Amino acid sequence: MDIQERLDIEVLKRNKIGEVSREKLDPIFIAKKYNDSTIALICALFSYGNVKQIVKFLESLDFSLLQKSDEEINDALKMHYYRFQKSEDIIALFIALKRLNIQSSLQESFKKGYKEKKSPVDGIHNIIRELNMLNPHKTKGYTFLLGSITTKTKGVGALKRWMMYLRWMVRYDNIDMGLWSGVDKADLIMPLDTHTFNVSLRLGLLKRKTYDLQAAIELTETLKGFDKKDPLKYDFALYRLGQENIF
Structure with a gap:
């Protein structure tokens, strides 16, 4: 059995109801409890660290605050923090997202950057740019949360949490939510985390030894050789293989 056959079996095995659960x-x-693109982005951006701690933090948030006043957001979140983010950073994100939704939407903001070159990186950068314009806030924790805008691909972050968010929004199956239209899933880039990176190296899917955006792009190109229309269908399976130490 070659690698593609093994991965295709894993995709079928993982793409089922119950693969994501409390257990x-x-x-x-x-x-998925909320089926809302803004709440999903918050979930994605805070997706670093131990998964139990991530979920515990996300369950502590009142997402109805996204429709409340700045003062109410400040008051409700003033005691919240998560790893590199202090309460001021969480408050800033909620206010920025609220303001973006008043004038547009995350989908429209993404498409403004994406449409010219069909570049998901350009789309992500446009959202970051608009959020920073709508609510200027500069701290190390907030910059880490949103990410930085750069034209480089080598030696820079893989934008893993953003790429995962796009997978959730664009693809639709038993795992992903498919809330957006007008974005081609063939254009998506792998959300490269340490599990996926290490498994891909071991399987020979990736030759680049540096964990960066260029590695994510190169892995995506390899997976397009298996399915050019939907290379990210392999992402969740690869992630679980690494997480469960199967490879």
Whole structure:
């Protein structure tokens, strides 16, 4: 059995109801409860660290605050924090997202950047740019949360949490939510985390030894050789293989 056959079997095995549950946690477990693109982005951006701690934090948030005043958001979140983010950073994100939704939507903001070159990176950068314009807030924790805008692909972050968010929004199956239209799933880039990176190296899917955006792009190109229309269908399976130490 070659690698593609093994991965195709894993995709079928993982793409089922129950693969994400209280017993088999993933941040999309919270996002799918709400089926809302803004709440899903919050879930994705805080998806770093131990998955149990991620879910615990996300369950502590009152997402109805996204429709409340700045003062109410401040008051409700002033005691919240998560790893690198202080309460001021969480408050800033909620206010920025609220303001973006008043004038547009995350989908429209993404498409403004994406449409010219069909580039998911350009789409992500446009959302980051608009959020920073709508609510200027600069701290190390907030910059880590949203990410930085750069034209480089080598030696820079893989934008893993953003790429995972796009997978949730664009693809639709038993795992992903498919809330957006007008974005081609063939254009998506792998959400490269340490599990996926290490498994891909071991399986020979990736030759680049540096964990960066260029590695995510190269892995995506390899997986397009298996399915050019939907390379990210392999993402969740690869992630679980690494998480469960199967490879």
